[in-house]
Amino acid sequence: GAVVSQHPSRVICKSGTSVKIECRSLDFQATTMFWYRQFPKQSLMLMATSNEGSKATYEQGVEKDKFLINHASLTLSTLTVTSAHPEDSSFYICSARVSRQTNYGYTFGSGTRLTVV
Amino acid sequence: GQSLEQPSEVTAVEGAIVQINCTYQTSGFYGLSWYQQHDGGAPTFLSYNGLDGLEETGRFSSFLSRSDSYGYLLLQELQMKDSASYFCAVHSFNKFYFGSGTKLNVKP
Numbered sequence: 318g319a320v321v322s323q324h325p326s327r328v329i330c331k332s333g334t335s336v337k338i339e340c341r342s343l344d345f346q347a348t349t350m351f352w353y354r355q356f357p358k359q360s361l362m363l364m365a366t367s368n369e370g371s372k373a374t375y376e377q378g379v380e381k382d383k384f385l386i387n388h389a390s391l392t393l394s395t396l397t398v399t400s401a402h403p404e405d406s407s408f409y410i411c412s413a414r415v416s417r418q419t420n421y422g423y424t425f426g427s428g429t430r431l432t433v434v
Numbered sequence: 435g436q437s438l439e440q441p442s443e444v445t446a447v448e449g450a451i452v453q454i455n456c457t458y459q460t461s462g463f464y465g466l467s468w469y470q471q472h473d474g475g476a477p478t479f480l481s482y483n484g485l486d487g488l489e490e491t492g493r494f495s496s497f498l499s500r501s502d503s504y505g506y507l508l509l510q511e512l513q514m515k516d517s518a519s520y521f522c523a524v525h526s527f528n529k530f531y532f533g534s535g536t537k538l539n540v541k542p
Binding site: 349351353359360361362363366410412423424425426427428 | 467475476477478479521528529530531532533534535
């Protein structure tokens with residue numbers, strides 16, 4: 318089946334530093350990738366939608382200068398958390414739609430648990 | 435905007451049937467999906483309803499009523515491994531927005 322590989326799975330960084338999270342579609346082309354954030358025991362909140370070759374669109378309330386998204390190829394999208402602070406500690410997950418023929422099934426990366434100390 | 439409501443927690447015994455309801459308010463509605471998420475893991479796709487009615491996939495079924503802005507996930511023959519959080523998600527303008535999740539506890 319379709320797989321989205323997300324790295325790193327866990328990262329601890331110091332306040333003020335930047336962290337890059339990568340999502341790669343391994344056996345399909347992901348023209349659109351979605352980025353979510355999930356706090357403990359809460360729902361997935363859509364942060365932004367990235368489209369290959371164009372600027373990402375951000376949901377209301379998400380700082381685009383803080384969460385930089387790049388989707389330079391059909392198989393790679395990256396999220397960079399810039400100048401991270403402890404409140405950015407969360408579970409970040411990417412997702413891509415596999416195919417129009419799969420009932421709009423979206424496959425998720427395995428997630429990145431970010432801890433900012 | 436979008437709003438989805440689902441129960442926060444449900445408990446059932448092994449072998450039983452459980453129904454998790456989801457009501458939603460959204461514009462540009464295309465369909466309703468269900469996802470399962472075990473603690474510490476990523477969500478996995480269970481089902482999608484684009485049209486009214488029941489979709490059956492093995493032990494899991496999902497129902498949608500667009501006129502009532504309502505859907506449910508039905509889990510039959512519950513197993514211990516079904517203990518997880520279940521999220522409904524509305525498909526709206528080519529994006530998915532998730533409900534708050536229902537934690538299902540399956541007891542022996």
